[in-house]
Amino acid sequence: MAILENIRKRTTVxxxxxxxxxxxxxxxxxxxGNDFGGTKVGSAVAEVNGDDISIDDFRQQVENASRRFGPNxxxxxxxxxxYEQEIRKALLEQQFDKLGINIESDxxxxxxxxxGYAQIPDFQDENGIFNPEIFKAAIAxxxxxxxxxxxxxxQDEVAIMQAAKEQMYFNLIKAGIGATLTEGxxxxxxxxxxxxLQFVRVPFNSIPDSTIQVSKEEIAAYVKDHPEEYKQDKAxxxxxxxxxxxxxxxxxxAVKDAxxxxxxxxxxxxxxxxxxxxIAGFRSTNDMAAFLDRNSDSKYDTIYKAKNELPAIVAxxxxxxxxxxxxxxxxxxxxxxxxxxxxxxxxxxxxASHILFAYEGATRANPEITRTKEEAEEEAKRILVEAxxxxxxxxxxxxxxSDGPSAPRGGDLGYFQEGIMADEFNDFCFNNPVGKIDxxxxxxxxHIIKVDDxxxxxxxxxLAREIEPSEETINTLFTDxxxxxxxxxxxxxxxxxDIAREGELTVRPVNKIKEMDENLPGLSSQRGIVQWAFNxxxxxxxxxxxxxxxxxxxxxxxxxxxxxPMSPEDASADVLRIxxxxxxxxxxxxxxxxxxxxxxxxxxxxTVSTASAITRKAPTLPGAGREPLVVGTAFTVAEGxxxxxxxxxxxxxxxxxxxxxxxxxxxNYSTYAKDLITTNANRVxxxxxxAxxxxxxxxxKRATFY
Numbered sequence: 001m002a003i004l005e006n007i008r009k010r011t012t013v014x015x016x017x018x019x020x021x022x023x024x025x026x027x028x029x030x031x032x033g034n035d036f037g038g039t040k041v042g043s044a045v046a047e048v049n050g051d052d053i054s055i056d057d058f059r060q061q062v063e064n065a066s067r068r069f070g071p072n073x074x075x076x077x078x079x080x081x082x083y084e085q086e087i088r089k090a091l092l093e094q095q096f097d098k099l100g101i102n103i104e105s106d107x108x109x110x111x112x113x114x115x116g117y118a119q120i121p122d123f124q125d126e127n128g129i130f131n132p133e134i135f136k137a138a139i140a141x142x143x144x145x146x147x148x149x150x151x152x153x154x155q156d157e158v159a160i161m162q163a164a165k166e167q168m169y170f171n172l173i174k175a176g177i178g179a180t181l182t183e184g185x186x187x188x189x190x191x192x193x194x195x196x197l198q199f200v201r202v203p204f205n206s207i208p209d210s211t212i213q214v215s216k217e218e219i220a221a222y223v224k225d226h227p228e229e230y231k232q233d234k235a236x237x238x239x240x241x242x243x244x245x246x247x248x249x250x251x252x253x254a255v256k257d258a259x260x261x262x263x264x265x266x267x268x269x270x271x272x273x274x275x276x277x278x279i280a281g282f283r284s285t286n287d288m289a290a291f292l293d294r295n296s297d298s299k300y301d302t303i304y305k306a307k308n309e310l311p312a313i314v315a316x317x318x319x320x321x322x323x324x325x326x327x328x329x330x331x332x333x334x335x336x337x338x339x340x341x342x343x344x345x346x347x348x349x350x351x352a353s354h355i356l357f358a359y360e361g362a363t364r365a366n367p368e369i370t371r372t373k374e375e376a377e378e379e380a381k382r383i384l385v386e387a388x389x390x391x392x393x394x395x396x397x398x399x400x401x402s403d404g405p406s407a408p409r410g411g412d413l414g415y416f417q418e419g420i421m422a423d424e425f426n427d428f429c430f431n432n433p434v435g436k437i438d439x440x441x442x443x444x445x446x447h448i449i450k451v452d453d454x455x456x457x458x459x460x461x462x463l464a465r466e467i468e469p470s471e472e473t474i475n476t477l478f479t480d481x482x483x484x485x486x487x488x489x490x491x492x493x494x495x496x497x498d499i500a501r502e503g504e505l506t507v508r509p510v511n512k513i514k515e516m517d518e519n520l521p522g523l524s525s526q527r528g529i530v531q532w533a534f535n536x537x538x539x540x541x542x543x544x545x546x547x548x549x550x551x552x553x554x555x556x557x558x559x560x561x562x563x564x565p566m567s568p569e570d571a572s573a574d575v576l577r578i579x580x581x582x583x584x585x586x587x588x589x590x591x592x593x594x595x596x597x598x599x600x601x602x603x604x605x606x607t608v609s610t611a612s613a614i615t616r617k618a619p620t621l622p623g624a625g626r627e628p629l630v631v632g633t634a635f636t637v638a639e640g641x642x643x644x645x646x647x648x649x650x651x652x653x654x655x656x657x658x659x660x661x662x663x664x665x666x667x668n669y670s671t672y673a674k675d676l677i678t679t680n681a682n683r684v685x686x687x688x689x690x691a692x693x694x695x696x697x698x699x700x701k702r703a704t705f706y
Contacts, residue, residue, distance in 0.1 A: 043055050043701075043704075044701060045058040045083070045086075045701055045702055045704075045705060046058075046083065046086070046087065046090075046698065046699060046700055046701055046702070047697075047698070047699040047701070048087060048090040048091060048094070048696060048697075048698050049091075049094060049696050049697050049698075050697070051090060051094065053086050053087075053090055055705055058082065058083075058086060061082045061085070061086065062078050062079055062082050064155075065078050065081060065082050066078055074518065074525060075527075075706070076516065076517075076518040076525075076527055076706065077518075079516070079702060079706045080516055080702075083700075083702055087693070087698065088689060088693075089162065091689070091692045091693060091696055092165070092166060092169065092689070092692075095169060095692070096165050096169060099169070099172075101165050101168055101169055102165070103161045103164045103165055103168075107164055108157070108160055108161065108164065109132045109135065109136075111160055111163065111164040111167070112130070112135065112160065113130055113132070115160070115163075117156070117160070118130035122134075122138040123135040123138055139153060170684055170685050170688065173684050173688055174681045174684050177677055177680050177681045177684065178677060179673040179674075179676035179677050179680070180673065181668070181669045181670060181673055182669075183673060183676060184669035184670065184671070184672035184673030184674075184675075184676060185666075185669040185672065187672050187675070187676055188663060188666070188669055188672045189663045190615065190616045190617040191615055191617040191618075192615070192663035192664070193615065193616070193635070193660075193661065193662060193663045194612075194613045194614060194615055194660075194661040195611075195613075195614045195615075195631075195634055195635060195657055195659065195660055195661075196610075196611070196612045196613070196614075196657070196658045196659035196660075196661075197610070197611055197614065197634055197655050197656060197657050197658055197659075198597060198608050198609065198610050198611075198655065198656045198658055199608070199609055199610075199611065199621060199624075199630070199634075199653055199654065199655040199656070200597055200600050200601040200604075200606060200607075200608055200609070200653065200654050200655075201606065201609070201621075201624050201648070201650070201651045201652070201653050202588050202592075202600070202604045202606055202651050202652050203650055203651035204580075204581050204584045204585070204650060204651050204652075206604070206651075207584045207587065207588070209580060212580045212583050212584060212587075214576055214579045214580060214583070216568060216572075218579055219568045219571065219572050219575045219576065219579065220568040222575050222578070222579060223565070223566060223567075223568050223571045223575060227565055230565060230566040230571045230574075230575075231564065231565060231566065232561055232562075232563065232564070232565075232566045232570065233514060233515075233561075233563055234514075234515055234534070234561060234562060234563045235512045235513060235514055235515075235560075235561040236512075236513045236530075236533040236534060236557060236559065236560055236561065237509065237510070237511045237512065237513070237557075237558045237559035237561075238509070238510050238513065238520075238529070238533055238555055238556060238557055238558060239496065239497075239507050239508060239509040239510070239555070239556050239558055240507070240508055240510070240520075240522075240523070240529075240553045240554060240555040240556070241484060241500050241505045241506065241507055241508075241553070241554045242506075242508065242522060242523065242551065242552075242553050243477050243480060243481040243484075243551045243552040243553070243554070244550055244551040245469055245473075245474060245477055245550055245551035245552075246469060246551075247467045247468060247469045247470070247473065248469065248470070248473045250470070250473075251467065251468065251469055251470045251473055252336075252467050254470065255336050255465050255466075255467045255468075256329055256331075256336045258465060259328075259329045259336045259337070259338055259463060259465050260329055260338075262281055262282050262295055262338070262463060263281050263282050263283050263326065263338060264281040264283055264284075265278050265279060265280055265281045265284060266278075266279045266281065267279070282295075282326070282338055282340060282461075282463050283326050283340065288300050288340075288342065288461045291463075292461065292463060295463060296462075296463045296464050296465070297335070297464050297465055297466050298462060298464045300461055301459075301460075301461075301462070302459060303459070304343075304345055304348055304349075304417060304457040304458060304459050305457060305458060305459070305460070306349045306415065306455045306456070306457050307319050307455065307456075310458075310460070311332050313330070313332060314327065314330055314332070314339070318339055318341070318458070318460055319456070319458065321339075321340075321341035321458075322341060323341050323342070323343060323344060324340065324341060324342075325340070325341050326338060326339070326340045326341075327339050327340075327341075328463075331467075332464075334466055334467050335464045335465060335466050335467065336464070336465050336467060337462050337463065337464045337465075338462070338463045339460050339461065339462045339463075340460070340461045340462075340463075341458060341459075341460060342458075342459045342460060342461050343458065343459040344456065344457075344458050344459075345456065345457045345458070346456050347430070347454040347455070347456065348417060348418065348455070348456060348457035349415045349416070349417055349454065349455035349456075349457045350415065350416060350417075350429045350430060350451065350453070350454050350455075351412075351413070351414060351415045351416075351451075351452040351453035351454070351455075352413050352416075352429050352449055352450060352451055352452055353394060353395070353398060353406075353410065353411035353412050353413060353449075353450045353452055354398070354402070354404065354406070354411050354413060354425075354447045354448060354449045354450070355380075355383060355387070355394075355397055355398045355401055355402040355404075355411055355447065355448040356402050356403045356404035356407075356411075356444065356445050356446070356447055357376040357377070357379050357380040357383075357401075357402075357403060357445050357446040357447075357448075358376065358403040358404075358444060358445035359371050359372055359373045359375065359376035359445055360372065361373075362376075362443065362444055362445045363443040363444050364444060365403070365444070365445065366403060369403060376445055376446055377441075377446050379401075380439055380445075380446035380447075380448060381439065383397060383401055383448060384437075384438075384439050384448050387437055387448055387450070388437060394410070394411070394437070394450050395410030395411065395412075396410070397448075398410045398411030399411070403445065404444075411450075412452075415453075415455065417457065418430055422442040422443060422444065423442075424440050424441065424442045425440055425442050425447060425449065428440045428449055428451075429449065429451055432451055433451065434451050434452065434453055434454055435450075435451060436450070436451045437449065437450045437451075477551060477552065478552065480503075481545055481551075481552035481554060482545065484499065484500070484503060484505065484554055485543060485544075485545040485554045487499050488500075488543050488554065488556070489543045493540070493541030493543075493556070496543070496556050508521070508522050509558070510522075511559075512561070513530055513533060515530070515534050515700075515702075515703045516530075516700075516702055516703060516706075517530050518530060523548065523553055526546070526548065526553070527706075528546060529546055529553065529555055531703070532544060532546075532555070532557075533555075533557050534703055538557055539557070540557055540558065540559060540560055541556065541557065541558075542556065542557050543555065543556045582647075585647040585652050588604075588645075588651075588652040589645045589647075589652060592604070592645070592652075596642065597642050597654050597655075597656050600654050609621070609622065609623060609624075610622075610658075612659075613661075614631055614634070616628075616631060616632060616635060619631035619632065624648070624650060624651075625649065625650060626649070627648045627649055627650075627653070629646060629647070629648060629649075630646050630648045630653045630655065633646050633655070634655045634657060637655065637656075637657045638657065639657050639658070639659065639660045640656075640657065640658070641656070641657060642654060642655070642656045643655045643656070643657075
């Protein structure tokens with residue numbers, strides 16, 4: 001009571017304190033610029049040449065994309081897809097603004113007229129033709145009477161305007177695409193001037209890599225001389241130990257024992273009756289559905305099944321069971337199971353083919369069929385005679401004559417059980433042996449039926465228990481993961497692998513993770529690990545345990561790559577290959593100076609190869625692959641002469657031109673010039689956008705939000 005009295009006396013002070021706290025909260029939001037979710041108001045997910053892409057608009061686009069793609073794409077895939085779309089849109093919009101490209105209402109109509117929107121029935125006249133006036137009236141009607149549809153249209157209209165502006169922009173560029181007759185002639189000659197030649201290739205792999213020494217200084221110099229080729233994005237290397245949450249051998253044994261104990265009857269004391277009750281086991285229960293509801297992870301399946309529908313590993317054993325006989329326990333995937341044969345139906349599954357002769361008025365008959373019932377029967381009897389002949393091709397007869405939807409499959413109806421087909425059809429199939437062919441009438445018309453096959457079917461009850469890790473196993477896994485995390489954190493960073501090895505654990509490295517990656521080999525989708533690795537506070541050598549759906553991963557950050565030029569160490573794998581190839585080429589050329597083609601081949605234990613009708617447009621040598629420099633050089637060599645040594649893609653070459661075929665001179669090369677224009681115009685959209693993107697200043701901030 002004394003406390004309450006003191007509170008009442010200080011009511012004014014409390015109100016003042018609460019008010020000041022609220023005021024401080026509001027002011028804090030204003031000065032920090034944060035909303036309640038911690039996102040800066042007006043912040044951007046990307047910046048394109050100084051223009052922001054709003055995170056709020058971006059999130060709306062991601063939400064729209066999520067509804068469009070559904071569960072087929074992960075959240076990160078959606079973000080990346082929308083990001084590329086928004087970057088493209090921003091770059092092109094900047095170009096539209098510079099050029100003053102805009103779309104008026106009549107241009108929207110023209111675009112709709114030639115697009116898929118023209119197929120919307122609401123925009124068509126009575127002849128199914130797009131009508132601009134009907135289109136405009138439909139939109140006006142939606143605005144008044146169907147607001148939801150009108151709102152959806154407004155979103156479509158934005159996309160239409162964007163597409164129309166893009167079309168106009170790219171068409172303007174395509175209008176500047178040209179090719180002269182000389183260019184057309186040159187392109188024609190590239191494809192039609194041909195060479196026959198002999199060549200010798202001494203492959204680079206004839207010299208072992210171990211004999212070629214490349215210094216760090218040489219690698220560094222090469223990288224310095226080729227800065228554009230050796231750029232890198234921001235990336236990270238990590239390594240991890242995965243503690244998978246899976247059942248132990250003891251867990252498997254426990255599940256198997258539990259399933260086995262359910263096989264036979266058990267006796268339980270009933271406190272209500274003060275007597276012992278006998279509880280029927282799986283082997284003897286008369287109410288299988290109720291038994292499985294209580295004791296199994298799967299329900300009682302009453303459907304009859306053929307052998308190929310049973311688990312492959314036990315199908316033969318199950319089919320051999322007598323009624324009420326039990327098989328198991330056996331393992332099927334992640335389950336231990338026991339199966340009991342409940343019933344059998346010999347020949348209960350039939351495979352049949354048919355040729356249908358429908359007639360006007362028959363059930364589900366094609367409206368185009370105008371033959372009478374009598375005509376259909378007469379035609380069916382005529383084809384039946386053909387089908388009964390020795391060597392008759394029933395499949396071909398069905399394909400050529402049947403009115404049924406199975407005609408393209410040769411009349412094949414697959415397997416079916418009793419009660420599926422029309423009564424007359426059903427009775428014929430189940431009451432006749434395999435191979436029987438005859439004519440049957442149903443409400444659908446006249447059928448020539450062939451019984452193709454019969455199978456026994458069975459109804460099997462299966463008691464299944466999933467093999468899951470026990471609580472003890474889960475606790476042990478957590479303890480092991482935590483222990484490893486603590487030991488590796490307390491040790492030196494480089495001891496991570498040693499500690500894992502001592503615990504007989506596998507360390508898995510993952511290199512060059514990008515900032516917006518989400519899938520890690522061996523761990524699948526783990527966006528949280530990627531975000532941790534790219535956090536500015538995470539230092540190289542840092543270790544963290546992550547709780548995953550499948551267990552635990554103890555992860556160590558091992559390397560950071562900054563955006564910009566590669567270090568010689570990072571580029572060494574690629575540069576080493578290039579420099580080795582150059583040194584091998586120099587070594588081969590130096591050792592063979594002054595040698596003829598035949599001497600070059602003989603002294604290097606290789607053969608002289610031949611190639612005919614080689615063109616510059618298809619510079620491929622038989623057995624050697626694509627070698628544009630070798631072929632291009634060969635075209636500069638006089639017929640009958642040999643070239644010098646040529647450093648190709650896969651080795652050092654020497655060629656001898658044995659024949660030259662000049663291209664046939666044409667009176668006019670306009671066709672080839674036009675083909676060049678068409679080819680180049682088709683590349684405009686992609687090439688122009690890639691050029692804009694390469695030349696743009698783009699700041700990607702996705703990782704801040706996702």
